[in-house]
Amino acid sequence: MPDRRLLRLNKTHKPARLTRRQLLLAGALLGFGGLVWETEHLVVTRHRLEVQGLHAPCRVVQLSDLHRSWCVPENFIARVVSCTQRLNPDVVLLSGDFVTSHSSYIASCARQLSRLHPPQxxxxxxxxxxxRCDQWQGAPAVQEGLQAVGIQMLTNRSQKLDCGLRLVGLDDCETGAPDPDAAFGRLTPGEPLLAFTHNPLLFDVxxxxxxxxxxxxTHGGQIYIPGVTPLFMDERARYLRGWFQKPQWPGRMYVSCGLGTIAIPARFNAPAEIALFELVPA
Ligand SMILES: [Fe+2]
Structure with missing residues (x-):
């Protein structure tokens, strides 16, 4: 007869083995942790552009798709703003989607943005x-919330900066009414330009x-799995992220991954992005 005490001892000292269920659970927790980390993690991308006709260097920061909502808390916007302050921008461009479904969130979004004071x-x-927020009724409230803290709307119009650069803002091509003729209407030949809009499909024009x-x-796909995510993104997959130029056309475009999230508070392979453009005279 085996010694029962020995059996118990052996059982106690048996090396721990993870079951398949425990392994799956650990994998899911690690994956979720990675998604959350990437959602919280901010990446600064830097781009140097030589611009003809510029009087002086100009540091432009683009912040896009802040999406203040239940899944993007105010303290995330606060971190974006603090990070942007450290980049010392001369001008900040905000390329849309300040809220997701409710305009009531614009107050807290604008409150954080108001901490930025770029000289230009x-x-x-x-x-x-x-x-689309507030069942298509919220755009005026979003606009008023931004203007209340000194942010200027550049919808289908342009603005000349002290450095000689002319900023050109264009309305959203999916839900607004972009008017390139009006936006580019006040140019003088040879003037240095920088355009911005929300939806990259307008680049076709x-x-x-x-x-x-x-x-x-595009949020860079937000949850970007190569070969899979683009299948669910229809036309948006054409200009997902990064630089684009069409052969034989003079314009170039940069598509930011944006900052906030929609649907789920998670990103993968498409980190939240603050884009810094260092413009220097050519
Ligand atoms: Fe968005």
Missing amino acids: GMYAVLGNHDY LCGFPCVTLAGH
């Missing part, structure tokens, strides 16, 4: 979510203008 100002255009366009909207 902050300019904004609206995104599709800003138009803007590629004909001799300037860089900044856009957002």
Whole structure:
């Protein structure tokens, strides 16, 4: 007969083995932890552009798709603003989607943005979510919330900066009414330009203008699994993230991954992005 005490002892000292269920659970927790970390993690991308006709260097920061909502807390926007302050921008461009479904969130979003004081100002255009919030009634409230803290709307119009750069803002091409003729209407020949809009699909028109366009909207896929995510993104997959230029056309475009999230508070393979453009005279 085996010694029962020995059996118990053996059982006690048996090396711990994880069951398949425990392994799956650990994998899911690690994966979720990674998603959450990437959602919280901010990436600064830096781009140096040589611009003809510029009087002086100009540091432009683009913030896109803040999406203040139940899944993007005010303290995330606060971190974005603090990080932007450390980049010492001369001008900040806000390329839409300040809220997701409810305009009531614009107050806290704008409160954080108001901590930025770039010497050449902050300019904004609206995104599709800003138009669609409050059952398509919220755009005026979003716009008023931004203007209340000194952010200037640049919807289908342009603004000349002290450094000689002319900013050109265009309305959203999905939910607004972009008007390139009006936006580019006051140019003088040879003037250095920088355009911005929410939806990168407008590049199909803007590629004909001799300037860089900044856009957002795609979130870089937000949960980006190569070969899979683009299948669910219809036309948006054409300009998912990064730089684009069409052969034989003078314009170039940069698409930011944006900052906030929609649907689920998670990102993967598409980190939240603050884009810094260092413009220098050519
Ligand atoms: Fe968005």
